[in-house]
Amino acid sequence: MSIVVAYSADTYGRAALDHAVRLARKDDVRLVVVNATRGDSLVDPRYAGDADIAAVQADLEADGLEVAVRHDVVPDVADAVLAAAQEEAADLIVVGIRHRSPVGKLLLGSVAQRVILDATCPVLAVKP
Amino acid sequence: MDLLLEGFQQALTPTNLLFACLGVILGTAVGVLPGIGPAMALALLLPVTYSVGPDSAIIMFAGVYYGGMYGGSTTSILLNTPGESSSVVTALEGNKMAKRGRAAQALATAAIGSFIAGTIGTVLLWVLTPRVSDLVVKLGAPSYFALMLLSFIAVTTVLGSSRLRGFIALFLGLAIGLVGTQTGQARLTFGDAKLADGIDVVVVAVAIFAVGEALWVAAHLRRKPLEIIPVGQPWMGKQDWKRSWKPWLRGTAYGFPFGALPAGGAEMPTFLSYVTEKRLTNHPEEFGKGAIEGVAGPEAANNASAAGTMLPLLTLGLPTTATAAIMLSALTSYGIQPGPLLMENESDLVWALLASLLIANTLLLVINLPLAPLWAKLLRIPRPQLYAGILFFACLGAYTVNFQAFDLALLLLFGVLGFAMRRFGIPVLPLIVGVILGPKMEGQLTEALAISGGDVSTLWSEPVAVVVYSVIGLLLTAVAVNGLRRPAPAAPVTTEEKELVER
Amino acid sequence: MSTHVHTREPGEPRLVDKAQYGMAAFLVVAGGYVLLDALGLDDGFADQPVQPYAVPYIVGAVLVLLGVLLGVATARGDLPESDEGEDIDLTQGTDVVTVAMLAAVLVANLALINFLGWAITGALLFVGATRALGSRTLLRDVGVGVALSVGSWYAFYVGLGVPIPAGILDGVL
Numbered sequence A: 001m002s003i004v005v006a007y008s009a010d011t012y013g014r015a016a017l018d019h020a021v022r023l024a025r026k027d028d029v030r031l032v033v034v035n036a037t038r039g040d041s042l043v044d045p046r047y048a049g050d051a052d053i054a055a056v057q058a059d060l061e062a063d064g065l066e067v068a069v070r071h072d073v074v075p076d077v078a079d080a081v082l083a084a085a086q087e088e089a090a091d092l093i094v095v096g097i098r099h100r101s102p103v104g105k106l107l108l109g110s111v112a113q114r115v116i117l118d119a120t121c122p123v124l125a126v127k128p
Numbered sequence B: 001m002d003l004l005l006e007g008f009q010q011a012l013t014p015t016n017l018l019f020a021c022l023g024v025i026l027g028t029a030v031g032v033l034p035g036i037g038p039a040m041a042l043a044l045l046l047p048v049t050y051s052v053g054p055d056s057a058i059i060m061f062a063g064v065y066y067g068g069m070y071g072g073s074t075t076s077i078l079l080n081t082p083g084e085s086s087s088v089v090t091a092l093e094g095n096k097m098a099k100r101g102r103a104a105q106a107l108a109t110a111a112i113g114s115f116i117a118g119t120i121g122t123v124l125l126w127v128l129t130p131r132v133s134d135l136v137v138k139l140g141a142p143s144y145f146a147l148m149l150l151s152f153i154a155v156t157t158v159l160g161s162s163r164l165r166g167f168i169a170l171f172l173g174l175a176i177g178l179v180g181t182q183t184g185q186a187r188l189t190f191g192d193a194k195l196a197d198g199i200d201v202v203v204v205a206v207a208i209f210a211v212g213e214a215l216w217v218a219a220h221l222r223r224k225p226l227e228i229i230p231v232g233q234p235w236m237g238k239q240d241w242k243r244s245w246k247p248w249l250r251g252t253a254y255g256f257p258f259g260a261l262p263a264g265g266a267e268m269p270t271f272l273s274y275v276t277e278k279r280l281t282n283h284p285e286e287f288g289k290g291a292i293e294g295v296a297g298p299e300a301a302n303n304a305s306a307a308g309t310m311l312p313l314l315t316l317g318l319p320t321t322a323t324a325a326i327m328l329s330a331l332t333s334y335g336i337q338p339g340p341l342l343m344e345n346e347s348d349l350v351w352a353l354l355a356s357l358l359i360a361n362t363l364l365l366v367i368n369l370p371l372a373p374l375w376a377k378l379l380r381i382p383r384p385q386l387y388a389g390i391l392f393f394a395c396l397g398a399y400t401v402n403f404q405a406f407d408l409a410l411l412l413l414f415g416v417l418g419f420a421m422r423r424f425g426i427p428v429l430p431l432i433v434g435v436i437l438g439p440k441m442e443g444q445l446t447e448a449l450a451i452s453g454g455d456v457s458t459l460w461s462e463p464v465a466v467v468v469y470s471v472i473g474l475l476l477t478a479v480a481v482n483g484l485r486r487p488a489p490a491a492p493v494t495t496e497e498k499e500l501v502e503r
Numbered sequence C: 001m002s003t004h005v006h007t008r009e010p011g012e013p014r015l016v017d018k019a020q021y022g023m024a025a026f027l028v029v030a031g032g033y034v035l036l037d038a039l040g041l042d043d044g045f046a047d048q049p050v051q052p053y054a055v056p057y058i059v060g061a062v063l064v065l066l067g068v069l070l071g072v073a074t075a076r077g078d079l080p081e082s083d084e085g086e087d088i089d090l091t092q093g094t095d096v097v098t099v100a101m102l103a104a105v106l107v108a109n110l111a112l113i114n115f116l117g118w119a120i121t122g123a124l125l126f127v128g129a130t131r132a133l134g135s136r137t138l139l140r141d142v143g144v145g146v147a148l149s150v151g152s153w154y155a156f157y158v159g160l161g162v163p164i165p166a167g168i169l170d171g172v173l
Helices: A011-027 A050-062 A077-087 A102-107 A111-118 B002-011 B014-032 B038-050 B054-079 B085-136 B141-157 B163-178 B201-219 B238-260 B267-280 B293-316 B322-333 B347-380 B383-402 B405-423 B429-452 B456-460 B463-482 B495-502 C019-039 C054-075 C096-116 C118-132 C138-159
Strands: A002-006 A030-037 A067-073 A092-096 A123-126
Touching (some): A002 A011, A011 A030, A011 A092, A011 A123, A030 A077, A067 A077, A077 A092, A077 A111, A092 A111, B002 B054, B002 B347, B014 B038, B014 B054, B014 B347, B038 B054, B038 B201, B054 B085, B054 B347, B085 B238, B085 B267, B141 B163, B141 B429, B141 B456, B141 B463, B163 B405, B163 C019, B163 C054, B201 B383, B201 B405, B201 B429, B201 C096, B238 B267, B238 B293, B293 B322, B322 B429, B383 B405, B383 C118, B405 C096, B456 B463, C019 C054
Parallel strands (some): A002 A030, A030 A067
């Protein structure tokens, strides 16, 4: 039993994390925080710094949650989230989503969209 | 003075103002973007010279040069990744300042310091260029030959850590410069008529700077994103101004003369400025933790040296940095020969350029202070698209030289050479200088000997030539003493030098 | 200012960069060819005090010498100090596959450009290069590539007055 949350270092990831924490606490299950990047640009603002992610983990653990963090550079972020869900036998994935125009959807592959479509377990999509 | 006002009139026409804006924005963008420096940007922009007037092109290039210097400092401060060797020192204190939450002040002192140094440097150019031109116009071919020899020796011995590799680069460049029929007979043309006019400098420059760099980066792509420090609008408090103004002026004093020396470049003055500020500061405890003086001084030195570079370029036709080398080839492609006669033959153009330097500098301050957060966004461009874009514009540039697929083949060939040079630590600047100055040097030698009727002693018949040969002798002796292969480790290795060495 | 001095502990096996022999050999061959080419040159005109072969002799000979010196230096354990940069991670080995793919894309571009024209090969070049460098957003890359190549074609044709040959799109553009 665990909940996987796709975390990004912005308001969307923050919203997803808040909901995941609430649910994990309610059900008393393990929380897996996935923060990944493709690492193909010099700066990825959604990828949390090492210190930041450690702080997130410390905060959650101080709260008495069982937390695992996957903080990595991966070929594909959606695949990393799905793989984490598979390996941790997650029964819920939490993702943050943002509004996209139809054209935006066409041009930009969305991590949240891929996770929602390909996940084998329920997915909770959170808006900030 | 009238000439300067006329220069301003020419530089302030709407078209030229537009090109100056374009140059400053492009320059800052390439300075910020990883992997592209001002030299590469200018190489990629060389095709523009085919159809834009010389004044507009040169004005834009000046904007790119100054803008690139400034953009490089932005990434040094925010990311601790000095793109140019000249901004290595800025990163030392600048990044620490940013980490302490003083990114806005670091960017502000860099921008304002660059502006002040650039302005003082430009005014010095206004004063010095005509005077130096008057002096050097009396020099004959023998002195020129000696000066070019000096710039070859200086560029290979002063810069870089391996003399051997410096000379390898230089002679590869000279060999490339031999190609063609300029002496009446086909040299190194492989019997191909397409090589009769020699290899276009655009192709060589774009290949070595852009294609070589893109291939080299592709082979060693960094995968982990760097942590960027969020930034707001740059600003400075009263205390920051008080602590910055002296370092700005001292940095300028270091930067300009070094920029004007053959192979002076920006590394030495920025480093010297840093050491000086560290010694003179009232806040020694802050050095190493983000002292504003350590950003203000080197940044000023950096831009002042960029201004200083223009002096030998305009008066002697000698480039001292890679960027200046590309500007020289741009001028040459207009049939303009930088050098002693430039001031006489093209004084309109020179004054327009000198005026535009001030305009570019002012634009830089006006545009960049408010836009700093926007520039930081540029860093999110994914690398595949960025480097694909570089290759795209490299091919476009090489193709538009003659619209021949042959030039694209040369581009690839020299691109692979550029890759190999980066792999084996062979510096790029001596090669470009060799390609550009090699044929000119042969020309000066021919002219000198033709005048003297083949008497070789004419080569040391001018006092300037004798002085230059003595300097060359001193340089070579110093190299011989230090050993041909590598320099002796700098005698007193201070802590900051170690820090520099270890990065 | 990055003067790395590679110090070697006594007893540690001597590191030799074998690839550098290739560079040395290239220099010797290049210098040799410059000398060979210079041998085939005739005497210059009477008003040419510097013979056309004079400079090539010097350049060729020095290149050969430098190649030999580099070879000797390599054998004595001289390691090159590869170029660093803000986007370069020298801790990993050379990614030969990516470089080869990029070179292939460039070759395809120069082979096809006369037939297809820049407006098409430019886009292919951009898309091919992004793919080789690991991009996964094909649709977006094609869009950007076409916009760049057609845009640059028009920019040169209309804006700068430089007529880039249109290739098979002659009359369409």
